[in-house]
Amino acid sequence: MKNHATKAPVRHNVLSWPVDLFTKDSLLAFLAERIASDEKTIIANLNLHALYCLQKSPTMASLFRRRNTLVHIDGMPIVWLLKLQGVAATADNRLTYLDWAMEALAMSGKNGWKVGYIGSTPDICRAGIAHFVSKVPNLDIKGWDGYFDMDDQTANSKLNWLLEGVNSFGPDLLIIGMGMPRQEAFLEQYSHRLKYKVAICSGAFVEYFTGGQVMPPRLIGKIGLEWFYRLICDPKRYARRYLVEPVVLLYLIARTCWQPPRGR
Incomplete structure (x- = not known):
């Protein structure tokens, strides 16, 4: 049976920033294709908070302009702004990590993908990893907390320890959950030193599964x-x-x- 490439998402611009029209199914299919192809890919997200951070952070802006960065919609205001431009965007194109993260982890367990997570406090990171392992069969996941100095590149720094740990593990899917614009700045600065196939900027989504934040009803999104x-x-x-x-x-x-x- 021949493998058919997933159709590339349609790209538009919101206030000069790129955004790609995905549905949940097309995003998950794209994720699987990129992991299979070994093509290093970054998946970022755009909402009003991101638009604000992009105005303030040149490093985050640089990540969004990368050729290998895809940007999905993560807020209904972005859908509305696209509609004002005549783009046929709908609520189905608005995707938060709460809507698709567990399915991505389930795919990882089923397909034997290694998953790395960088973010949260040490306690929340450990609790999140334990939660996902208990919920997802065959999930191979390892985590590192997000509390380190990104500028400390001395030999014995926590940053270098983290980079070495991630590369030793060799994740197929690397989830970065340190909030905007820190997580984007981290990827922009250190992507070239990290081994991964697909990296996702996820914000604080792990906290919703560990009691750190209250899970919003999915309908209201x-x-x-x-x-x-x-x-x-x-x-x-x-x-x-x-x-x-x-x-x-x-x-x-x-x-x-x-x-x-x-x-x-």
């Missing part, structure tokens, strides 16, 4: 209200992201688009 649920459950953590950042983002966009003409 499709109507654009998952942010409100998170804000109500953890206002201290999310007030700035959901109440301040959108306003600052609008200002930054307006300043970029409507700069006054320079004097002669």
